[in-house]
Amino acid sequence: MSTSTKSYIEAVNESHRQTLAEIDDAFVMGEDVEAGLTGTTPGLVAEFGPERVRDTPISEPAFTGLGVGAAMVGKRPIVEYQINTATYVAMDQVVNQAAKLSHMSDGQISAPLTITVPMAGAPGSLAGQHSDNPYPAFMNYGVKTVIPTTPHDAKGLFRSAVEEDDPVMVFFPTVLQSDEGEVPDESYTVPLGEAAVRREGADVTVVAVGETVEMALEVAEGLADEVDVEVVDVRSLVPLDEETILESVEKTGRVIVADNANRLCGAAAEIAARVANVGFWSLEAPVKRVTRLHTVPPSFAPPQERRILADADTIERAVRDLT
Amino acid sequence: MSQETTSLEGYDEAFLRELYRKLYLVRVFEDTVQELVESGELFTDAHLMQGQEATAVGATSALRDGDYVTTTHRPHGHVLGMGVEPRRVMAEIGGRETGISGGRGGEMHMFDPSQGIVGSNGIVGASLPHAAGAALASTLDGDDAVAVAFFGDGASNQGVVHETMNLAAVWELPVVFLVENNGYAVTLPVEESSGPEHLADRAAGYGMPGRTVDGQDVLTVHEAVSDAVESARAGEGPQLVEAETYRYLDHTVSLTGMFDYRPETEEAEWRERDPVAGFRARLLDAGVLPEEAVESLEAAVDETVEEAVAFMQESDHPPAEDAPNHFYGDEEYADVYQPRYR
Numbered sequence: 001m002s003t004s005t006k007s008y009i010e011a012v013n014e015s016h017r018q019t020l021a022e023i024d025d026a027f028v029m030g031e032d033v034e035a036g037l038t039g040t041t042p043g044l045v046a047e048f049g050p051e052r053v054r055d056t057p058i059s060e061p062a063f064t065g066l067g068v069g070a071a072m073v074g075k076r077p078i079v080e081y082q083i084n085t086a087t088y089v090a091m092d093q094v095v096n097q098a099a100k101l102s103h104m105s106d107g108q109i110s111a112p113l114t115i116t117v118p119m120a121g122a123p124g125s126l127a128g129q130h131s132d133n134p135y136p137a138f139m140n141y142g143v144k145t146v147i148p149t150t151p152h153d154a155k156g157l158f159r160s161a162v163e164e165d166d167p168v169m170v171f172f173p174t175v176l177q178s179d180e181g182e183v184p185d186e187s188y189t190v191p192l193g194e195a196a197v198r199r200e201g202a203d204v205t206v207v208a209v210g211e212t213v214e215m216a217l218e219v220a221e222g223l224a225d226e227v228d229v230e231v232v233d234v235r236s237l238v239p240l241d242e243e244t245i246l247e248s249v250e251k252t253g254r255v256i257v258a259d260n261a262n263r264l265c266g267a268a269a270e271i272a273a274r275v276a277n278v279g280f281w282s283l284e285a286p287v288k289r290v291t292r293l294h295t296v297p298p299s300f301a302p303p304q305e306r307r308i309l310a311d312a313d314t315i316e317r318a319v320r321d322l323t
Numbered sequence: 324m325s326q327e328t329t330s331l332e333g334y335d336e337a338f339l340r341e342l343y344r345k346l347y348l349v350r351v352f353e354d355t356v357q358e359l360v361e362s363g364e365l366f367t368d369a370h371l372m373q374g375q376e377a378t379a380v381g382a383t384s385a386l387r388d389g390d391y392v393t394t395t396h397r398p399h400g401h402v403l404g405m406g407v408e409p410r411r412v413m414a415e416i417g418g419r420e421t422g423i424s425g426g427r428g429g430e431m432h433m434f435d436p437s438q439g440i441v442g443s444n445g446i447v448g449a450s451l452p453h454a455a456g457a458a459l460a461s462t463l464d465g466d467d468a469v470a471v472a473f474f475g476d477g478a479s480n481q482g483v484v485h486e487t488m489n490l491a492a493v494w495e496l497p498v499v500f501l502v503e504n505n506g507y508a509v510t511l512p513v514e515e516s517s518g519p520e521h522l523a524d525r526a527a528g529y530g531m532p533g534r535t536v537d538g539q540d541v542l543t544v545h546e547a548v549s550d551a552v553e554s555a556r557a558g559e560g561p562q563l564v565e566a567e568t569y570r571y572l573d574h575t576v577s578l579t580g581m582f583d584y585r586p587e588t589e590e591a592e593w594r595e596r597d598p599v600a601g602f603r604a605r606l607l608d609a610g611v612l613p614e615e616a617v618e619s620l621e622a623a624v625d626e627t628v629e630e631a632v633a634f635m636q637e638s639d640h641p642p643a644e645d646a647p648n649h650f651y652g653d654e655e656y657a658d659v660y661q662p663r664y665r
Contacts, residue, residue: 027463051463057493062452062486069456069470072441073391075463077456093483097449101442103650105434106425106641109441110652142650165652277665 001184009039009177011151012118015158016040016078018187020048023076026162029054029063030080030116038082038118039177060090064115068098068167071111076162078114084171087117087134095141098167113167116158120147120171121211121260123305128297131305133210133261135171135237139270144168145237146192149213151181153235156190163189173211173260193239197248201230204254204323206315207245207275209234209267212258212290215312219319227323237267245271246279253284256318260310263291288318326596329542331609338384339611340620342541345380346599348624349400352409355628356399356416356430360576364636365417369430370397374571377598378503379404381544382471382566385552391439391457391470393450395503396431397570398443401473405438413631419638426641427649441470447508448474448481451500455491455561458498469555471499471548477508479522488529488561495560499551502565503538509574510584523565531561538566539596569593 006014013036019026027048028041034055036042045053056063060081067077081087087094094115102110122131135145144166148154154172161168198213199220206216206229213233220229232248234240249255255275257268268289275287290310292298298305331339353371360369372379375397383392383404394401402412407423415422416430423433431445441457444450454472461468478484479502491498502522506513519525526533532554536547544566551562571590573579606612612620 054494057486057490059486059490061483062455062490065449065452065483065487066456066459066490069393069441069453069458070460070463071456072436072453073457073460075456075460092446092449093452096446097444097453101434102652103648104424104428104432105436105442105649106427107649107652108424108434109436112652144651 001186003182003184005180006151006183007177008151008154008172008179011155011183012040012158012172013042014183015155015187017044017047019159019162020044020052022187023162025074026076026078027052027054028078028080029056029067031056031058031082033080038080040080040116040118060086061093064090064093065097067113068093068111071113072101072109076112076114078116078162080116080118082119083130084117084120084134085129085132087138094167095138095143099141099143102166110165111167112165114161115167115169116172117169118172119174121173121175122298122309124174125300125302125305127300131298133171135169136261136266138169139238139267140265142238144192144239145171146235147171147173147210147237148235149173149176149210149233151179151183153190155183156188157192157235159187160189160192164192168192171210175211176214192236193241195235195241195244196233197230197244198233199229199231201228201252203228203252204256204319205230205232205248205252206319207232207234207255207257207271209237209259209261212260212310212315215310215315216258218312219316223316223319227319229319234271240271242274242278245275249275249279250282253282254322255283256288256290256315256322258290258310258315260292263289263294266291285322288322290314290318326537328540328605329546331542331605331611334542336611339606342380342384342545343602343606343617344620344624345404346376346541346602347621348409348627349376349379349403350599351624351628352399352403352412355632357572357576359632367416367418367430368575368577369416370575371572372397372400372570374593374598375503375505375538375568376400377541377602378538378544378566378568381541382473382501382548384545385548386439386469386471389439389466389468391441391454391468392473393441393454393470394443394473395450395475395478396443396445396447398431398433402433402435402440402443405440407435407438407440409627410631410634413635414638417635417638418640419635420641421634421638447478448484451484451487455487455496455498458491458496459494461497467556469497469499469552471501471552473501473503475508476502476504476506476513476517476522477511480516488531488563491561492529492531495558497555498561499548499555500561500563501548502563503568504565505568505570507584510582512584521565523563526563531563533563533565535565535567538568539598539601541598541602
């Protein structure tokens with residue numbers, strides 16, 4: 001298969017294009033998607049027309065709900081939230097409607113709806129109301145949730161999300177969007193529920209979510225002469241690849257869970273709980289979490305924003321403390 | 324709003340007979356559920372619609388195969404109106420595995436996509452965008468299905484309701500928003516929740532036609548909704564119809580008589596225009612059906628509802644171990660099949 005070098009957001013854009021071309025029931029709606037403001041949809045309206053690339057008013061509950069309704073009768077809508085915190089505005093439609101439909105209807109109806117959050121997290125000095133990684137809230141309701149960290153995975157996980165018969169939330173971290181990588185030209189899928197071991201190591205495992213994968217890899221390289229760090233990229237929060245994580249725990253016995261979302265009831269908390277529960281007898285040290293500060297919104301002022309977010313320095317400190 | 328009844332002229336006997344059969348069915352069904360709740364036979368409370376039958380039956384009779392409805396927390400009449408077997412509805416109210424949602428949803432949450440019912444909903448207003456979404460799918464597919472979204476005067480003040488009407492108007496979707504204004508959101512009178520004289524007046528603000536009709540006359544509702552459905556089907560975009568109606572009971576059976584929020588004589592006044600008895604009398608007066616035919620129709624419905632109760636009682640609850648089933652449409656993800664503790 002031929003490949004090209006693409007940025008993360010170019011890979012996402014290409015995946016949108018191929019998905020619309022190859023899946024007739026797929027269409028995109030969201031704020032400013034015709035203009036392609038977030039980078040996911042540039043050029044698509046010219047190719048597929050305004051019927052399938054639909055600008056919406058700023059009405060997240062309504063257009064999410066329309067996505068649910070269209071999905072209930074056979075469409076595969078892709079709903080985009082321009083702002084990561086728009087998820088809260090639409091919460092009822094996601095967790096109380098889409099996610100419960102299959103169960104409440106005894107399997108008669110499911111909602112193959114994809115929700116994308118193309119500017120997930122921080123930094124960017126967007127202050128308290130535009131800088132969240134809201135996925136732990138959705139994990140709590142069992143909503144399928146993925147957070148790809150490479151251009152390759154962004155393209156393939158997005159496509160998997162659209163092909164799933166359930167609602168799936170796809171978070172694309174803001175800070176990764178200009179990262180480049182080799183991406184197959186054809187369409188392909190990266191399955192949900194599979195973590196990736198990004199770096200093999202023997203001494204300590206960093207189980208990393210989203211942009212903290214890059215940080216963990218940087219720390220691992222920096223400390224390569226002193227400590228052998230294994231880095232597991234979670235990729236899929238629901239379903240979670242417990243097996244890959246636990247295999248790594250068995251190997252290293254020391255675990256840091258890194259995630260740039262909130263600590264309280266967060267993704268890292270869930271992963272740490274599973275490690276402590278199922279992996280307890282492999283552990284040689286307490287499980288640590290590197291997350292945002294407990295639980296303060298990012299400030300506008302850069303020094304405070306940096307203090308609140310997870311970073312490589314903190315991961316490094318945790319690695320040193322554990323080894 | 325006129326309270327003149329719509330003429331029977333031009334309707335054939337079979338159609339009028341079927342309208343009456345459904346009106347009577349919904350009434351007997353709801354009365355029966357009420358008795359089952361009051362006697363403790365059911366483990367649940369219930370949201371019943373005695374008094375609102377003409378709206379449910381009149382509106383659903385305006386649809387054809389392939390159309391969609393979304394309904395509310397008070398859905399039994401809509402579901403029966405769409406032709407779902409009464410015993411499957413009763414079994415759902417009993418939380419039985421033979422119910423319309425396999426016992427998962429209960430009396431507020433009924434799904435039967437095979438009959439166009441893409442969901443009743445416990446969150447007031449939340450199902451409106453689902454109807455609009457089904458209408459959007461219909462538009463994208465180039466078919467001519469129409470969706471009807473039932474909602475109440477209480478739901479009409481939810482944000483998602485306004486957002487959905489606006490978006491449906493902008494996108495000219497084939498959806499009919501049908502507000503069953505029964506006067507009260509639980510205990511709050513509509514005059515204290517909403518500004519306009521009629522809820523349908525809001526249609527102008529969204530850029531769609533709106534009208535208020537007498538919800539107690541089944542043919543009036545049938546004609547108003549038929550007009551709206553045909554306009555939507557013809558590509559004229561969404562429509563808002565307000566049916567003024569009344570629920571005789573309180574919000575739920577268990578709340579009966581607990582709160583003093585309605586004028587003393589109000590229920591009696593509405594009962595003078597009872598949608599079931601009124602239509603029966605008109606059919607008899609006009610000689611559409613002889614008394615014996617009406618009585619035998621009623622006896623058959625009584626028997627159907629009795630059988631529905633027996634069917635419910637004989638059916639089992641779904642087995643406990645199946646509780647996680649169908650959480651995901653893609654069953655291969657086993658995340659939910661966890662032990663009860665770990």
